[in-house]
Amino acid sequence: MCSANIASPRPYRKTKRALTEAETRQRIVEATVELHETLGPAKTTIKAIAERAGVQRATVYNHFPDLQVLFEACNAHYYERHPMPDPTSWVGIASPNERFRVAVRELYRWYEETEAMLSVGIRDIDAVPPAAREAFVGYFRHVARSLMTGRRERGRVRVRTAAAVGHAISFVTWHSLVREGSLTSEEAADLMEAMVGAAAG
Structure with missing residues (x-):
């Protein structure tokens, strides 16, 4: 015992x-x-x-x-706690324009939610370990590719459209339009839709 x-x-x-x-x-x-x-x-x-x-x-x-x-x-x-928007929620959308419309709004909602962390994280990107930095950058490369898939533009028009898409999905772009330009996230998304449409046209 x-x-x-x-x-x-x-x-x-x-x-x-x-x-x-x-x-x-x-x-x-x-x-x-x-x-x-x-x-x-x-x-x-x-x-x-x-x-x-x-x-x-x-x-x-x-x-x-x-x-x-x-x-x-x-x-x-x-x-x-703050999951990145999952590209699988829009990759199945056949229309590239509709796919972009959905994606940019999901991204902009996430930017609103994570603004404080992204602002300092991007500012200090060189202090982030290489693997974490590459994972972050790689996510946006994947998003950009998913939004260019199925687009019919070719040559310089495609290059221009890809540049417009890349600019539109950037946190820095959202921050400039919303925090400096006083747009709502919805208005910023509408503007980026118009920009991508003009680039592709």
């Missing part, structure tokens, strides 16, 4: 320790997201993350031995 009583707390202690470690890791990730969104990646230091999470710097390194791993965890947490 005595030996059984001594041994029984061990699984509980292990479980409790695992929960504590998971909670600590989550605090570190959330602290990183908050700092990235307010200060930007370039100004987010391990010291600042540790202070925000209420842990020692060594604890941050224990959970995230390098910056790439920390960025991946940060991105996964952020994009789980």
